[in-house]
Each structure stands twice: as C-alpha cells, then as structure tokens.
Amino acid sequence: MSRKLHLPIPARKALKKLGKDIRDARLRRRIGTELMAERAGFSRITLNKIEQGDSGVSVGGYVSALFVLGMLDRLKDIADARHDLIGLMLEEERLPKRIRAPKAEK
Amino acid sequence: MSRKLHLPIPARKALKKLGKDIRDARLRRRIGTELMAERAGFSRITLNKIEQGDSGVSVGGYVSALFVLGMLDRLKDIADARHDLIGLMLEEERLPKRIRAPKAEK
DNA sequence: CTGTAATGATAAGAATAATAAACATTAGCG
DNA sequence: CGCTAATGTTTATTATTCTTATCATTACAG
Structure with missing residues (x-):
C-alpha cells in the first residue's frame, strides 16, 4: 500500500493477534x-513492526x-x-474466468 | 521490504496458493x-498482485x-x-520477556 | 541489587510498492 | 459467432516502507 490503507477494526485485531502469536512463538x-x-x-x-501487527509491512516479511x-x-x-x-453455498456451477455484469433490465 | 526479500521456495509456494485461493473465492x-x-x-x-501471490504487497492488502x-x-x-x-515441546517454564545468551564458558 | 546485554525508539536516506492512465487481450453474453 | 466489457500489462510518478546508525530503556544473570 503506498497510500495508507484504512483497515477495518476486525482486520486490525487479527493482525495484532498474529503479531503477538509470532512473538510468543519466538520466545518459546x-x-x-x-x-x-x-x-x-x-x-x-521490521521484526518489531511484525510483532506489533503493523499492516504496512510486506506480506513477505510475515511469511518469512x-x-x-x-x-x-x-x-x-x-x-x-x-x-x-x-463460497460453497454460492457455487452452483463451474467457476467463470471473468465476472460479467448481468444485462441491465430494459 | 525495501530490499527485495529472498523468500524460500515453500514460503513462495504458500503465498501463491493463498493468492489463487483468494481469487477463486472472489470468483465464487x-x-x-x-x-x-x-x-x-x-x-x-494491487489486487492482481495479491491474486498472484506477490510477496512485496503489504500484509494489509491481503488482510483487507x-x-x-x-x-x-x-x-x-x-x-x-x-x-x-x-513450541509446546520446548516450553518448560514461564516465557521470558527477553532472550539472553547464556554466559560463555571460561 | 547491580551491570550489562537485549530490546525499543528515532531520524535520514535508499529502494520499492502503489497509483493512474492507456492500451492489449480475451471471455462470454446474446 | 461477433461485440463488448472485463481483465491483464506497461510506464511514469508519488508515497511509503525498509534499512542503517544511534541512543534510551529495561530485563535478567550473577
């Protein structure tokens, strides 16, 4: 994200927990x-930021x-x-490769 | 990562799969x-990069x-x-807040 | 309790990610 | 089967991350 991404609260919480868990695993x-x-x-x-759940850090850092x-x-x-x-509830047929807007009603 | 992070193969594979799964979920x-x-x-x-499992994209993008x-x-x-x-196998006592190198043998 | 090494925090600069615009390609409705 | 809109790609620009170096803080070994 070049422009700072405004992350919804639950997403931010999930990241915080992930960071904390990574830290605990390291300490263990x-x-x-x-x-x-x-x-x-x-x-x-960068490790510090990851352990704090910083959303700006590249996903590669977390994965690494x-x-x-x-x-x-x-x-x-x-x-x-x-x-x-x-998704399972929605899937009825083979997945399309593109999503096409349904023809607008006349 | 400002300097391009050299990611191990399994890590890169995991990201590729994640990206593909995100794409499929969107299509569904x-x-x-x-x-x-x-x-x-x-x-x-950026969505395109995510769906390709690009490791440089910020974790915020994936989470979002x-x-x-x-x-x-x-x-x-x-x-x-x-x-x-x-971790469970290693944990024997309370977690320390810092990791300190054991005193070097004389 | 004390000294010291590990961690946290800050600032400036180098490298890269994210965006917008424009064009090329192609899937799928009709 | 053909047309059109959805997706993929490229380039140039801007914003932000990541790093290095340094200093402040604090937990732990002894």
Missing part, C-alpha cells in the same frame, strides 16, 4: 530478535517469519476452498 | 476485480482482501500457541 523457541531477523532476512526493526518458526503449514489453508463455507 | 462470489478492489480499498493492479471475502477467521489462528507443536 528462545530466539533473540537479532538472530530471528537475520534468519528471516530483514532488520530487527512464519517460515523461520516452522509455522508455514496453516498459512496455506487460510483461504482454501474446503473451508469457504460462504 | 461473482465479484469483479474492480468492485473487489474498491471494497478492499486498493487498486485493481480476506476481510472483504469474509474469510478473516482462519487468519487469526495461523500462529496461535494451541497449534504450535514445536
């Missing part, structure tokens, strides 16, 4: 911020942190179709 | 790229997209302690 493993940042390939400051902690697995299923209840 | 809901981008608060181009799709729930548990098997 007794890894210092310096070492952790080095392994993940970014600076201590999760990778270092060995917690990448669950990420893959976040938006997996199997868990998309809303 | 019959939401066009323009409308989706507008609701999420960013441009069509998940929010629009109503798929925020699972995000919160990605790194939750309850699922941190490695």
Whole structure:
C-alpha cells in the first residue's frame, strides 16, 4: 500500500493477534530478535513492526517469519476452498474466468 | 521490504496458493476485480498482485482482501500457541520477556 | 541489587510498492 | 459467432516502507 490503507477494526485485531502469536512463538523457541531477523532476512526493526501487527509491512516479511518458526503449514489453508463455507453455498456451477455484469433490465 | 526479500521456495509456494485461493473465492462470489478492489480499498493492479501471490504487497492488502471475502477467521489462528507443536515441546517454564545468551564458558 | 546485554525508539536516506492512465487481450453474453 | 466489457500489462510518478546508525530503556544473570 503506498497510500495508507484504512483497515477495518476486525482486520486490525487479527493482525495484532498474529503479531503477538509470532512473538510468543519466538520466545518459546528462545530466539533473540537479532538472530530471528537475520534468519528471516530483514532488520530487527521490521521484526518489531511484525510483532506489533503493523499492516504496512510486506506480506513477505510475515511469511518469512512464519517460515523461520516452522509455522508455514496453516498459512496455506487460510483461504482454501474446503473451508469457504460462504463460497460453497454460492457455487452452483463451474467457476467463470471473468465476472460479467448481468444485462441491465430494459 | 525495501530490499527485495529472498523468500524460500515453500514460503513462495504458500503465498501463491493463498493468492489463487483468494481469487477463486472472489470468483465464487461473482465479484469483479474492480468492485473487489474498491471494497478492499486498493487498486485493481494491487489486487492482481495479491491474486498472484506477490510477496512485496503489504500484509494489509491481503488482510483487507480476506476481510472483504469474509474469510478473516482462519487468519487469526495461523500462529496461535494451541497449534504450535514445536513450541509446546520446548516450553518448560514461564516465557521470558527477553532472550539472553547464556554466559560463555571460561 | 547491580551491570550489562537485549530490546525499543528515532531520524535520514535508499529502494520499492502503489497509483493512474492507456492500451492489449480475451471471455462470454446474446 | 461477433461485440463488448472485463481483465491483464506497461510506464511514469508519488508515497511509503525498509534499512542503517544511534541512543534510551529495561530485563535478567550473577
């Protein structure tokens, strides 16, 4: 986001929790911020932002942190179709490749 | 990441899958790229990058997209302690607030 | 309790992400 | 099957992140 993205409250909360969980996981493993940042390939400051749930940090940073902690697995299923209840209800046929607006009523 | 972060293969794969899943979820809901981008608060181009699993996009973009799709729930548990098997094995006592290197042997 | 190393915070500069505009491509309605 | 609107791409510009360096704070070992 170049222009600061105004994130809805629940989204911001989810990020905060994620950051805190990442921090706790690091502490459980007794890894210092310096070492952790080095392994993940970014600076201590960026790690700090991640652990605070900063929404501006690139997704690569978060993913890299999760990778270092060995917690990448669950990420893959976040938006997996199997868990998309809303989507399953809507799906009636094969997915289109484009969304076309229905012809306006005369 | 200002300096392009070199992401390990599994991490990159996870992001690619996430992007694809987000795209499929959008299609299932019959939401066009323009409308989706507008609701999420960013441009069509950024949505495109997200759906391709671009690691440079800010995490806020991804989270906002998940929010629009109503798929925020699972995000919160990605790194939750309850699922941190490695961490649970390591945890023996109360978590420290800082990680201190053990005194070097003389 | 005390000293010290780990963490948090701040500022300035380099690198990159995000946007808008315009054009090329292509899916799918009719 | 053809037309049109939806999507993909490129370029130039702007805004913001990420980094390095430095200083302040504080938790922990001894």
